[in-house]
């Protein structure tokens with residue numbers, strides 16, 4: 001079972017936004033695709049995104065940049081897989097890769113009937129992985145409070 005995935009490709013002219021950089025929605029699509037590949041590789045099931053949170057765009061991605069989208073599992077529940085995704089970009093002719101975006105996603109594995117199904121448990125082994133698991137769990141707590149705040153506004 002693989003707990004991480006890296007997608008690598010060039011940002012294409014068709015990804016451009018009105019300011020000449022890669023569109024934020026396109027970056028979000030890349031993040032979702034890397035998360036999906038990681039979730040499916042871990043669970044061996046069809047998976048859906050149930051939550052996207054904490055997305056932060058630090059720097060733009062330029063058209064023609066070499067892009068790396070790295071997704072890794074940072075916690076698992078019964079049917080859920082929590083993952084951190086980082087996007088890096090660099091000019092392929094030169095230069096250092098810069099981290100452009102960070103995001104945390106939750107995917108849920110589904111069975112053939114479309115119901116949530118159990119996934120293998122991910123256990124952290126390094127100090128960094130233990131810190132990331134604590135980070136994922138802290139975000140679950142924070143999300144509960146955010147969802148309480150949002151509840152009255154969801155069906156307006």
Ligand SMILES: CC(C)(COP(=O)(O)OP(=O)(O)OC[C@H]1O[C@@H](n2cnc3c(N)ncnc32)[C@H](O)[C@@H]1OP(=O)(O)O)[C@@H](O)C(=O)NCCC(=O)NCCS
Pocket residue numbers: 047048049050051076077078079080081106108114115116143
């Ligand atoms: C994913 C889906 C089947 C889950 O259904 P559900 O009735 O919420 O199922 P459950 O309550 O049993 O929750 C299943 C898991 O989702 C997690 N979950 C539910 N709501 C969540 C939220 N807001 N944030 C994070 N995780 C959440 C639960 O914690 C649970 O995880 P666990 O099994 O590890 O404890 C349903 O929400 C769905 O179909 N959503 C749409 C998915 C979609 O279309 N995504 C976009 C395109 S891929």
